[in-house]
Amino acid sequence: MKELNTICIMCPMGCPLKIVGDGEKVEVSGNTCKRGEIYGKEELLHPSRVITSLVILEDGSVASCKSSSPVPKERIADVVDAISHISAPKTTKAGDVLLKDALGLGVDIIATGVSPKSGLN
Amino acid sequence: MTELFYDVVVIGGGPAGMAAALAAREKGAKTLILERDVRLGGILNQCIHQGFGLHYFSQEMTGPEYAKRFSDAVAQTDIEVRLEAMALGLGEDRTVSVLSPSRGLEKIRAGAVVLAMGCRERTAGAIMLPGTRPAGIYTAGMAQKLCNVSGYLVGKEVVILGSGDIGLIMARRMTTEGAKVKLVLELMPYSSGLKRNIVQCLEDYDIPIKYSHTITRVVGSPRITGLYYAPVKDRKPILEQEQYVSCDALLLSVGLIPENDLLNGLDIEMSPVTGGATVDERRMTTIDGVFSCGNVLHVHDLVDNVSREAEIAGAAAADFAMGKLAERGKQYAVVAEGDVRYALPQRIHEGGVQKLFFRVGRVVKNCRLVVESGGKTLLSKKYMVLAPGEMGSVDIDASALEGDIKVRLEI
Numbered sequence: 001m002k003e004l005n006t007i008c009i010m011c012p013m014g015c016p017l018k019i020v021g022d023g024e025k026v027e028v029s030g031n032t033c034k035r036g037e038i039y040g041k042e043e044l045l046h047p048s049r050v051i052t053s054l055v056i057l058e059d060g061s062v063a064s065c066k067s068s069s070p071v072p073k074e075r076i077a078d079v080v081d082a083i084s085h086i087s088a089p090k091t092t093k094a095g096d097v098l099l100k101d102a103l104g105l106g107v108d109i110i111a112t113g114v115s116p117k118s119g120l121n
Numbered sequence: 122m123t124e125l126f127y128d129v130v131v132i133g134g135g136p137a138g139m140a141a142a143l144a145a146r147e148k149g150a151k152t153l154i155l156e157r158d159v160r161l162g163g164i165l166n167q168c169i170h171q172g173f174g175l176h177y178f179s180q181e182m183t184g185p186e187y188a189k190r191f192s193d194a195v196a197q198t199d200i201e202v203r204l205e206a207m208a209l210g211l212g213e214d215r216t217v218s219v220l221s222p223s224r225g226l227e228k229i230r231a232g233a234v235v236l237a238m239g240c241r242e243r244t245a246g247a248i249m250l251p252g253t254r255p256a257g258i259y260t261a262g263m264a265q266k267l268c269n270v271s272g273y274l275v276g277k278e279v280v281i282l283g284s285g286d287i288g289l290i291m292a293r294r295m296t297t298e299g300a301k302v303k304l305v306l307e308l309m310p311y312s313s314g315l316k317r318n319i320v321q322c323l324e325d326y327d328i329p330i331k332y333s334h335t336i337t338r339v340v341g342s343p344r345i346t347g348l349y350y351a352p353v354k355d356r357k358p359i360l361e362q363e364q365y366v367s368c369d370a371l372l373l374s375v376g377l378i379p380e381n382d383l384l385n386g387l388d389i390e391m392s393p394v395t396g397g398a399t400v401d402e403r404r405m406t407t408i409d410g411v412f413s414c415g416n417v418l419h420v421h422d423l424v425d426n427v428s429r430e431a432e433i434a435g436a437a438a439a440d441f442a443m444g445k446l447a448e449r450g451k452q453y454a455v456v457a458e459g460d461v462r463y464a465l466p467q468r469i470h471e472g473g474v475q476k477l478f479f480r481v482g483r484v485v486k487n488c489r490l491v492v493e494s495g496g497k498t499l500l501s502k503k504y505m506v507l508a509p510g511e512m513g514s515v516d517i518d519a520s521a522l523e524g525d526i527k528v529r530l531e532i
Contacts, residue, residue, distance in 0.1 A: 005316055006320060007316045007319070007320045008317065009317040009320050009321045010175075013318045014316030014511070049321065049325065050171050052169050052170050052171060052183060052297075053169075053298070054169070054269065054272060054295055054298070057126075057274050060272075062270060062271065062390075063273040064169035064268070065181065066169075066171065066183055066184055073325070076297075080297055080298075086448075089145075094185065094186065094189055107217060112169060112182075112183040112185045112186050113166065113183070113184075113186065113188075113189065114186025115166065115168070115269070115270040115271070115284060115423070116159055116160065117321075118270065118271050120267070120271040120273060
């Protein structure tokens with residue numbers, strides 16, 4: 001039986017959650033919506049997070065990116081490392097897939113925006 | 122100097138400005154956005170993290186994605202957008218002086234003006250940070266811009282002063298990009314940021330936060346090499362308990378100030394609490410035809426609320442410009458009392474159901490928010506906890522008001 005007291009991060013409400021259970025049955029209390037219940041169960045058994053980071057494009061401009069779905073917490077550092085090795089063309093635009101199935105986790109890395117080059121880069 | 126006329130001139134092309142312009146255009150107003158950056162989007166462009174749009178779009182997205190939804194929508198209309206355009210002056214007759222590299226100095230007459238300039242960060246000078254002023258001290262938002270827009274990490278060993286949301290977000294960003302965030306110091310006994318950011322930005326990465334602590338001295342030359350900090354009692358540091366931590370960068374996340382310099386010298390009522398103009402429920406200031414919305418009006422936690430507020434202001438500005446602003450009932454003041462630090466709008470015309478935003482001055486548990494008008498209770502709502510870092514909102518029935526609206530907490 002595991003027990004976890006935390007705060008739901010699904011939205012800015014920040015509901016205080018109490019999560020009790022094991023692989024079979026998990027009880028979530030303190031949530032005020034369904035998303036909180038789903039988050040609570042996941043957080044107890046398989047905590048994961050959407051990752052956001054950067055890819056420097058060929059011409060030096062900066063693209064922001066995110067994982068298409070949450071990544072297991074213990075693999076975040078590995079995925080960030082994989083993102084740092086991505087090379088992408090200067091024609092990259094928001095929505096482009098920069099890396100398919102990163103580290104075999106079933107998660108794509110997707111561009112969310114590209115900043116125009118500034119005086120610094 | 123050329124002189125132009127638009128029904129609605131929106132100053133600022135961030136989330137507030139874009140939403141206001143779209144709402145004004147929807148009403149049929151000839152609309153212009155003035156934006157000083159090279160692109161629309163404002164601060165969202167550097168907020169590459171998730172967490173935007175859950176309320177407005179029922180979908181979680183990053184800052185640039187949220188901005189793109191609006192900038193794409195603007196591009197589909199005939200709203201004119203002037204980039205690299207700095208509004209230098211605003212008159213009570215709603216003329217705007219604007220300077221841009223492509224068109225020089227222009228004077229623009231506006232049927233209505235929407236202020237959507239956002240806010241800026243408090244700096245080392247603003248908080249009288251003790252010690253010297255070496256290189257390596259940045260506001261959290263500046264570090265965020267350098268990182269996310271220009272691809273530069275400002276330090277490898279970082280201390281963050283203040284626990285505002287941008288500071289917390291940057292603690293995670295710097296960690297993700299390979300820096301070591303050693304410590305977050307917060308003067309107050311609670312965070313000024315959202316709870317969920319404490320969890321997902323600090324606890325996820327085992328970054329320690331010390332509440333009721335502050336910096337007593339910054340050291341290093343020419344670059345910061347470390348700082349001394351101490352616990353705080355009655356807002357004074359206890360110097361006997363001073364400790365040292367080495368670092369090569371210090372980020373400040375110590376508050377935001379609405380950027381209202383454009384209003385200096387105008388006969389306009391300002392709120393000393395929010396730092397913005399005072400407004401009625403349509404977001405009209407005390408100058409006829411000048412509206413305000415977003416972070417220039419009061420600092421929001423959520424861009425979703427900014428978009429909604431800006432739509433109210435933009436639509437009303439269009440109505441005003443085209444002579445269609447409906448007559449309203451009697452106007453009453455909205456007064457925040459006790460632990461309620463402010464309530465907004467500051468004036469309400471009688472009629473309909475209206476949304477009130479409020480912020481408390483300290484963490485209060487198990488309380489009731491009570492809204493009264495001339496002794497009549499309009500609303501009494503129970504809260505498990507209210508915190509200064511989280512803005513609240515309630516709908517009140519303003520169809521039959523009996524006096525000024527008082528907003529207070531019962532504990």
